[in-house]
Amino acid sequence: MHWREATSFFGRLRGLLGRPRPGxxxxxxxxxxxxxxxxxxxYPIxxxxxxxxxxxxxxxxxLPPWRLAWxxxxxxxxxxxxxEAARLGWKVGDRVGRPG
Structure with missing residues (x-):
């Protein structure tokens, strides 16, 4: 998995907004x-x-464009x-490692 991190206020606010679709x-x-x-x-994510x-x-x-989730x-x-989550086989309860 190739991880990118957004931990600053503006990085978190932006996320994937204005970026190409992740691969x-x-x-x-x-x-x-x-x-x-x-x-x-x-695009949906x-x-x-x-x-x-x-x-x-x-x-x-x-999650389609112009929606919220929490x-x-x-x-x-x-x-x-x-x-991608389905392709990776991720399910509720699984553990994922923090990048880095």
Missing amino acids: LGEAWWIAPCRAVHTAGMA DVVFVGTMGQILRIVPA CLRARAVIELAEG
């Missing part, structure tokens, strides 16, 4: 984060909410290309 095996780690928006996005111990709390597949228990969010 296979590419993911954005956004932390701290409990909610994402796709306002202004040109998979959104994975992650808890403090790296456990997947919620997966929102193919998980109040989340510590971080992973943004991926549409269908």
Whole structure:
């Protein structure tokens, strides 16, 4: 997995906005984060909410542009290309490692 991180306020606010669609095996780690928006996005994305111990709390597949998603228990969010979470076989309860 090729990780990119967004940990500053503006980096978290932007996420994938204005960037090309992520490729296979590419993911954005956004932390701290409990909610994402796709306002202004040109494509849907998979959104994975992650808890403090790296456990997947919620997966929102193919979140379309101009939508919101949240998980109040989340510590971080992973943004991926549409269908990537399923391709990786990720399920709620699985653990994912923090990049780096």
